Amino acid sequence: MKIAVTSPNAKTISGHAGKCPGYLVFEIENNQIINQKHIKLTKEQVFKNFSGPLSKNPQHPLNGIDAFITQGLGDGLKQRLGKDQIKVYTTEQNDPTEIVNAVIQSFH
Numbered sequence: 001m002k003i004a005v006t007s008p009n010a011k012t013i014s015g016h017a018g019k020c021p022g023y024l025v026f027e028i029e030n031n032q033i034i035n036q037k038h039i040k041l042t043k044e045q046v047f048k049n050f051s052g053p054l055s056k057n058p059q060h061p062l063n064g065i066d067a068f069i070t071q072g073l074g075d076g077l078k079q080r081l082g083k084d085q086i087k088v089y090t091t092e093q094n095d096p097t098e099i100v101n102a103v104i105q106s107f108h
Contacts, residue, residue, distance in 0.1 A: 001027075003103060007022055023041070067089065068081050
């Protein structure tokens with residue numbers, strides 16, 4: 001499982017997902033985080049400037065994610081992600097690892 005978290009600074013969770021240029025991507029196996037990397041999107045890859053579903057754009061760095069965590073996003077982006085069966089979570093928390101672990105537990 002792959003979980004993407006809006007995080008331009010690679011330390012805290014941000015809002016405005018449609019404009020967010022940076023993401024922490026966590027890889028999960030057996031309910032444990034096995035890898036974490038920070039991805040910087042190009043201007044064209046930022047959701048505000050990117051059209052269509054991720055599933056139809058295999059070159060997009062966030063293609064293949066299963067869950068998406070942010071402090072805020074619009075209905076349009078939420079619907080786009082939903083069409084790809086990506087679970088969307090909004091949170092007021094700031095710690096990416098803490099919320100990812102909570103999401104992992106919710107899959108049980």
